[in-house]
Amino acid sequence: MKFAQRTVKTSSAGLDAIFAASGPNVISFAGGYPDATLFPEHAMQAAFSESFAQHSGSLLQYSTTAGYLPLREKLADRMNRRDHLNLKADDILLTQGAQQGIDLTARLLLDKGDGVIVEGPTYIGGLAAFDAYEPTYYEVPIEEDGMDITKLQKALMQHQVKLIYTIPDFQNPTGTVMSVEKRQAMVQLANQYDVVILEDSPYRDLRYTGENLPTIKSFDTEGRVISLGSFSKILAPSLRLGWLTAAPELLAALTALKAAADVESSHLVAVAVDTFMNDNDLDAHIDAMKQVYQTKRDAMLNALERYMPKDVHFNHPDGGFFLWLTLPEGFDMQHFMTAELLPEYNVSLVPSHHLYASKSIENGARLNFTNVSEATIESGIKMLGQALNDALHPAQVNQI
């Protein structure tokens, strides 16, 4: 019994190893979870009940692969308002979270060996999805304002590439936002080199400070940008509901691939989310979430300021779920976490190793601030500071 070559690769992506690093007594900055206390449980319960009452005879039946039309209309309206786009419902496909959008895009475009440009670091689940199609990765470093465009251009000049995968808004894992200039430049390069851009943006609505920037899609002149959104971070992950926007020819092919993968997303869930949006102000709900997350982000920045050794760098994200630690070169974060931080301090984070397609950068880490309380942030970051101090400056340990 021989597995396909793709399987051998995907199975070793190490997703499980990372998220297993949380137990009942562990302070986990490793996850990518929303704060469960912010879920609109009562309103969602009411939306499900109302959906049953109002959609008798069709709610539990098959629907269409594209998904429930009124919800797709709402999503189009919302993006048109928010992002000054000009979308119709038929430009949208409902998906199983944004994750399925990555999988379907890879399935649409990638034959074995085809070139994909990814950010370094990037979303580990993106790499896991791409792995199944055995691409050749070209990793372009993330700078403070997004992907290094000079290196992106160089990669496009030197290699045969079909897809650029980017998370422009509050990137997972770094929290970085891509500048307007780079968004425009990326589209121009995609046009020049005949490449598709996959704009994965599940955190876009979660900006705490600063002004929103236009989507990459808003600069798309040739129908080359596939955009992904998700209700996981703004409403609830267990809905498993996301959406995908693409030009008609791409969308038709992606819809056929979705039908082959799982027929369609849950009509029941789509109707309930549509009902929720009829009966509640989603934007007001998001605003309330943002206040809590901003406070948590500030608490983490404040604690980092106080407890990090001077040679540890951290960034100041304007939104999203994560910030990024950079340790001095040569530091092995994976070893530090498994040998010291987790067993001795009961604190976990995501070491950089698995977040790079190249697996070449060891001295970084992702910290999540949304699914931990302020008190836990304070005590956890304090312990992380001590542990890093111990590891970086062992001579000082006995003096504390």
Next chain:
Amino acid sequence: MKFAQRTVKTSSAGLDAIFAASGPNVISFAGGYPDATLFPEHAMQAAFSESFAQHSGSLLQYSTTAGYLPLREKLADRMNRRDHLNLKADDILLTQGAQQGIDLTARLLLDKGDGVIVEGPTYIGGLAAFDAYEPTYYEVPIEEDGMDITKLQKALMQHQVKLIYTIPDFQNPTGTVMSVEKRQAMVQLANQYDVVILEDSPYRDLRYTGENLPTIKSFDTEGRVISLGSFSKILAPSLRLGWLTAAPELLAALTALKAAADVESSHLVAVAVDTFMNDNDLDAHIDAMKQVYQTKRDAMLNALERYMPKDVHFNHPDGGFFLWLTLPEGFDMQHFMTAELLPEYNVSLVPSHHLYASKSIENGARLNFTNVSEATIESGIKMLGQALNDALHPAQVNQI
């Protein structure tokens, strides 16, 4: 912008063309839908409400890729009882319907060009899922008691094959049940030729007459059988909830692939279905459904008996959703439907063409009897009989 080779193939599978053949005035025997009037809407509404009340704080959060443990325990117990298996919860992965189980199995095993044995005819969605991995198909004809085992053996002797795809219980599209002897023989051949069997069995619980036969999995001695089940046909399709059972090594790899494809299935839906099963007797619900479906099957057999021309053959399935029409050789069902049956009689069915991987058999058709009323069955089959009479015996038309 060049699509992957797999995409070009999948997009042309013709799924849409087939199911588009139903409008408001069309009597459709083409779909594969359950009867929506049989859905337990009130009980399901209550189960969702109770889930919100009892799982506050976790219901809307991420869960695990394997899925909600109590539901997997129930599924294991149910299969152990029904099929004399010895499964534990950890032998089961929740999926987006059985369809995702096909996709994940193909992803696990198939490199481009690898051999897959499929039944002729088979489930069109199975072919669509396999197409994405560009296998080489070997088509083995279905007989009255399942796959032709002599031809199966010959195919295994002559070709490099990695996977046998079979629907042993009330097969889609023919309604055929595979005999016990053939189930045993298939496992022996799989052992001998080092092949995995994918046992796709969404209709297994829907037997109206005769005795249930053991699953193929019950004869599995080497952990080579991956079994798929689904709530779509016994509870509701819009739950998009199915399950997959496989030996530990296979299951671990399939779970990693599921994580890469869509992270996990909806925890909310899994808890609600578990709650439904706590508060209701699923088997009693299925028994009630079976009574209705048996009546519809009998109505269709009765109408076929009365209205079909003598040279049209139809089978007598003991369960499931479908029966199979065989027309004289040379008859082109696809042409008949699009040129005569649909435009002139407003009746639709699924012609055999797309249901064969080889696309070589034109004189068959699938008829669905679950999603049509008895009165519609009577009038629709009467018109189908007239239309076939017109087509097969044009001289007789004026005498009716």
